[in-house]
Amino acid sequence: MTRTLTATVRPPDDAFPIRIDWKSGVTLSIDAIADHGSNVKKGGVLVRFDGRELEQKLAETTQAMSMADLAVAQAQEELAPLEETTRHKLEVSRRSAQVAKEDHAQFHAVQRKAREEQVAQQWERANQSLANQQEELRQLRKMYEADDLTEETEEIILSRQEYMVAAAQHELRMATLERDHTLATLLPREAAALAERERDTADALRAAESAMPLTLNKKRLELEGLRIQAAKAKQTLADLEHDHARLVVHAPADGILLHGAVEHGRWVPAAKPLTTRDPVTPHRAFATFVPSASPPVLAAALDEASARALSPDATGMAVFAGREDLDIRVKSGSPAATTLPDGTSLVTLAASWPQGWQPVIGSTAEVHLVVWHADDSLVVPTHALQPGPRGWSVEVKLADRGSARREVTRGRVSGSQTQILSGLEPGQVVIAPNPGG
Structure with missing residues (x-):
């Protein structure tokens, strides 16, 4: 069973969100900030706030x-x-x-x-x-x-x-x-x-x-x-x-500074590059520092059915438009325990990035996931199944060219095919009605 998802590249979980966790309530603005995407050495200044009012x-x-x-x-x-x-x-x-x-x-x-x-x-x-x-x-x-x-x-x-x-x-x-x-x-x-x-x-x-x-x-x-x-x-x-001790934010390691933040698991870039005198909202991240040693991850929003179908550690491939030649393997984690406001569930995908190449934060990829797989499974067309008083059944062809209904136990559904757990034998012919009537 496969699912095709659109995933967005976002900073890793150990990225450092930069926000004003002020206690004093003083309104602050940016005095200086590193450029978006710039490399900053450990101990370098990421952002300095204008502290005149606070002082x-x-x-x-x-x-x-x-x-x-x-x-x-x-x-x-x-x-x-x-x-x-x-x-x-x-x-x-x-x-x-x-x-x-x-x-x-x-x-x-x-x-x-x-x-x-x-x-x-x-x-x-x-x-x-x-x-x-x-x-x-x-x-x-x-x-x-x-x-x-x-x-x-x-x-x-x-x-x-x-x-x-x-x-x-x-x-x-x-x-x-x-x-x-x-x-x-x-x-x-x-x-x-x-x-x-x-x-x-x-x-x-x-x-x-x-x-x-x-x-x-x-x-x-x-x-x-x-x-x-x-x-x-x-x-x-x-x-x-x-607050005065936090007027200057230093880089905890070598890395890059991005103007934007992860919100509800999704990367939200800044509307414009941040500059001097730009006001910032307290207690809300406005920039993110990504350590060089931490590779980015992919995040995708799953609909309700896909979230239920997804098994932990599902594997697949990620394809970036223009770089279809890259072999990028991905592995999923478990979907988030709570849904996003739009009803979707967020899942984080760890990627094995090719040597010497990493995608840009915020770029998108098409991810093909095998959400469920079972060898030697019996499958039938989904429209061949009919519900009845005693459960699901299918019509099978008999040796005398007649037919009979067989009660079956249904398993997973993948698109137009449904797994049969019991009630059928390999080689039996299932009579499926014409989907169009």
Whole structure:
């Protein structure tokens, strides 16, 4: 069973595709590139990209990276004391609120009553002192009135006692004023002040417990954001440095540079020779380097039937128009596991190229492949086979010149002939109907 295919010469599998595998996303163009089909020695320049924009961005990113690191360091320096002061301020607020609450409760439970008792006791003492002084003055007067004459000493004693009475009266008035002022003004005022202090410190504590953690978390988030920005700047810098190291592509071995690439197993030449300032599409090969030691291969697209029929290591011949005299033997590999967008399957053919001759990449050849072969096979015309309830059958000629149908097992089909695996013997005559009816 043979198939005739049109195959295209393409670079070998170990050819080196040249593409921009940039990480930075900077748009680059070609600064210099070897001519299409030119020989390049190992280490020679295949292509050089214009790196001015990339180098400018590299410098800017290096500066941005330094600023990002400084911002992170500054934020860390600010965060550490803020965490400490926040903790301290919250403790102070809680302690102030607790003290104010305890003072207010202590005032109503103990101090107010004690103060009331204190001023009452002071008033009672002043009142009692006045009564005592008045009684003593009365007794002195009573005693001295019994004498007809009042001596000078007695007058002095009476005068002194009258002063003591006046002083006691003054002390009583002061005690009365102090008592009334304390009960009517000072104690209510202190009670209100303590209540306000308890309320204010409680409000301040609630505000601190709400605002201070938010401020601290905001600072932490700002630091985390700065760290993320620094990490992004670091990654951007690494990407730019990665790309900067690839601005010049050198030949890994002796070989030739071709403007074009292998896509889906097929050679796709460049629309025009690449030159300076030509833009290139990232992550897509635009040129191919072929090592001198690697011979080109043939690639052919098979239709569905041919792909199924092709056996691995099928052999055949390749014929190039104008060089039909060359004996070029080929061997196929297995068809690709997936089909191309047009529904065909690609197969690569290894060729034994004549000494001193190789085809041009992109040229085509007619390939004749023996996709299947079996010695001593019985074959019949394909149109002699007819399907039936029990399978395939053919009509054979009998010795008495009659005919009969024989069930057969069908094998491979090649054009107008079909292999018969069982059901017929060599020498039997098969009656085939006229294909035209």
